Amino acid sequence: MKATPHQLLCFQAVAETGSFSAAARRLGLSQPALSRTVRLLEEALGARLFDRNTRNVALTPVGAELRPIAERLGAEFGGAYGELARFVAGGRGRVTVAALPSIAAVLLPAAIAALAADRPDVEVLIADALSGPVLDAVRDGRAEIGLTVQPPPSAQLDYRPLLSDAFGLVCRDDDPLAARDGPAWSVFAQRPFVAMAPASSVRLMTDAVFLQAGLAVTPLFQCAFLGTAGRLVAAGLGITALPRLTLPLAAPPGLAWRPLARPATRRQMGIVTRANRSLSPAAAVLLDLIVAEARRAASLSEADGP
Structure with missing residues (x-):
C-alpha cells in the first residue's frame, strides 16, 4: 500500500x-x-x-x-x-570559508554583514590560515570557498582572480624613509628587516623579490602574525614590506606605508573552489558578496599602488 x-x-x-x-x-x-x-x-x-x-x-x-x-x-x-x-534560495545553510587572515579581515566582515542582513539563518564559519592549509581545506571539502594567493595549477581546484594588492614599505611615520616617493626594495638590505614566517605568502613573495633583485637581506626578526610585525616596526626595531590590504591587521598608529618600486610588486589573490563541484546556494550568495567587496577593496589598493 x-x-x-x-x-x-x-x-x-x-x-x-x-x-x-x-x-x-x-x-x-x-x-x-x-x-x-x-x-x-x-x-x-x-x-x-x-x-x-x-x-x-x-x-x-x-x-x-x-x-x-x-x-x-x-x-x-x-x-x-x-x-x-x-x-x-540561499536562505538557509552553513558555509565554511578558508582564507588568509589579511584577506579575511578585509573582505569577509562587510560581505558577511550583508549576508546576515538579508539571510539571517545562514551560518558562516571562517577558518583563517596560511595559503597551504587554505588550499587543503578546499581540496578536502572542509571549506567551500578559499580566499588566498594564486596557487599552482591543479586539476582538483578552480581559481578565479579577485584582486591584486601592491607591496609597500612599512616604517615609522617619523622615519626619513616615509618621505620617499616610491622607495626601492634595496632599502631592506640597508636597514634591519622584519620578516613574516617562512611559510606565509608575504614571506614567499618578499624572498622571491630579493632573489630576483640580487639583494642579500637577512631578517632580524621573523613573525607569524602581522600585528607582531607592525608592533616591532612601531617600536623602531626595523622596517618591513607588506601588501596594502594587510594594514588593518598590521599597522598600529604611528606607521607609514609607501608603495615600493624597482621592482613594483603586487600580490595576486583570488577565490579557490573544488573543481567540478557545485557550491551550495548560500555559498554562491556569499561568494557574490565577497566579489563585490573585493571590487571596493581593489579600488582602495590601486589608489595607493605603484
Whole structure:
C-alpha cells in the first residue's frame, strides 16, 4: 500500500471542497486527471474514499479516517518542502570559508554583514590560515570557498582572480624613509628587516623579490602574525614590506606605508573552489558578496599602488 504526496493532495482538495470540479480548479488540473489520481489512491488503499452522486461527494468511513492523516502528512511535506525551498534560495545553510587572515579581515566582515542582513539563518564559519592549509581545506571539502594567493595549477581546484594588492614599505611615520616617493626594495638590505614566517605568502613573495633583485637581506626578526610585525616596526626595531590590504591587521598608529618600486610588486589573490563541484546556494550568495567587496577593496589598493 503506497500513496504519493500528489495523491494525498488531490484527495484533500476533494474532501475540502466536496466537489471534484471545484478541487480540479483549485489544483489547476483537468477533472478527468483528478478523478484518475483519486481512483489510483483508492486502488492502492483497497477501499473507496468517496461516495459520489450527481449532486455531491461525501467521505466514506475510510475517507473520513484518512482525512486527518492526509492533512498531517500534507503539512509535514509542505514544511519540509518549504525548508528545501529556503535552502535552494540561499536562505538557509552553513558555509565554511578558508582564507588568509589579511584577506579575511578585509573582505569577509562587510560581505558577511550583508549576508546576515538579508539571510539571517545562514551560518558562516571562517577558518583563517596560511595559503597551504587554505588550499587543503578546499581540496578536502572542509571549506567551500578559499580566499588566498594564486596557487599552482591543479586539476582538483578552480581559481578565479579577485584582486591584486601592491607591496609597500612599512616604517615609522617619523622615519626619513616615509618621505620617499616610491622607495626601492634595496632599502631592506640597508636597514634591519622584519620578516613574516617562512611559510606565509608575504614571506614567499618578499624572498622571491630579493632573489630576483640580487639583494642579500637577512631578517632580524621573523613573525607569524602581522600585528607582531607592525608592533616591532612601531617600536623602531626595523622596517618591513607588506601588501596594502594587510594594514588593518598590521599597522598600529604611528606607521607609514609607501608603495615600493624597482621592482613594483603586487600580490595576486583570488577565490579557490573544488573543481567540478557545485557550491551550495548560500555559498554562491556569499561568494557574490565577497566579489563585490573585493571590487571596493581593489579600488582602495590601486589608489595607493605603484
